[in-house]
Amino acid sequence: MARFAAGDAVAVRRAHPPGHLRTPYYIRGKAGVVERLLGEFANPEELAFGRDGLPLRPLYRVRFAQREVWPDYAGAGADTVDVEIYEHWLEPARKAG
Amino acid sequence: MTDHNHAPPRGPNGGLSHYQTMELAVSELLIEKGLFSEQKLQGEIAAMDARSPETGARVVALAWSDAAFKARLLDDGTAACESIGIDMGPTRLVVVESSAAIHNVIVCTLCSCYPRMLLGLPPDWYKTANYRSRVVREPRAVLREFGTELPDDVVVRVHDNTADMRYMVLPARPKGTESMDREALAKLVTRDSMIGVGLAMTP
Secondary structure, three states, rough: OOOOOOOEEEEEEOOOOOOOOOOHHHOOOEEEEEEEEEEEOOHHHHHOOOOOOOOOOEEEEEEEEEEEHHHOOOOOOEEEEEEEOOOOOOHOOOOOO | OOOOOOOOOOOOOOOOOOOHHHHHHHHHHHHOOOOOOOHHHHHHHHHHHHOOHHHHHHHHHHHHOOHHHHHHHHHHHHHHHHHHOOOOOEEEEEEOOOOOOOEOOOOOEOOOOOHHHHHHOOHHHHHHHHHHHHHHHHHHHHHHOOOOOOEEEEEEEEEEEEOEEEEEOOOOOOOOOOOOOOOHOOOOHHHHHEEEEEEEOOO
């Protein structure tokens, strides 16, 4: 069961565990909105070490405002970056005002 | 997936790099154990080398001229491409549509993930730390270096291929192409326009 749905405000966990991670550093700790649920996939953090990657993890495409990600962003205010994030890296967040 | 070459490139000191040695060791072991054959390996390399942006251009031209196909492509890129006979392998495709109001560009900040089944091998610059680190942070400056100048009221959306999906841009259909057939349209669709660093050519 997926915990989040399209339109939900989420924040990426600010964590630095060791191992093979698909959550880029630049997006950790940032808040965005779920653009869509992409399905459930084997966890790459487990697959990387020869394990089965189960249970499957919901994967989301999360949209972030560039000005949220880079406070000194020089482009237009409506610019965004979409990043795929597995559910265990996300927590609920308050809607951005 | 790695970029295979028949003669593996040399590492910085003329010898094989760590990962090249590892790759050769693993492929030799797989062949020795009979899990894979040299012919099968060479066949896969040849098939990968044969893929080119022409496949992606065919998909774009069809989407431009067939509204029902375009709707299917945006809804489920993998299924839509398979429905016209394209082998998608394990690729799960998301197609993002650019328009006069929104411009999309793709990157893989972690490595070099790329919609290879539709575009072939990625260009060398796509894999550089320069492109990967800058396009996500200052996309407009990077686009300008590719000759793509966008007004401030066009929203720029960067798509980072960090996990299981691969992204392709459906570029905006250029003006003055209303009477063109699919074959002529496909010729306007460049690789860079499907990555999003460029626009489709105007006739």
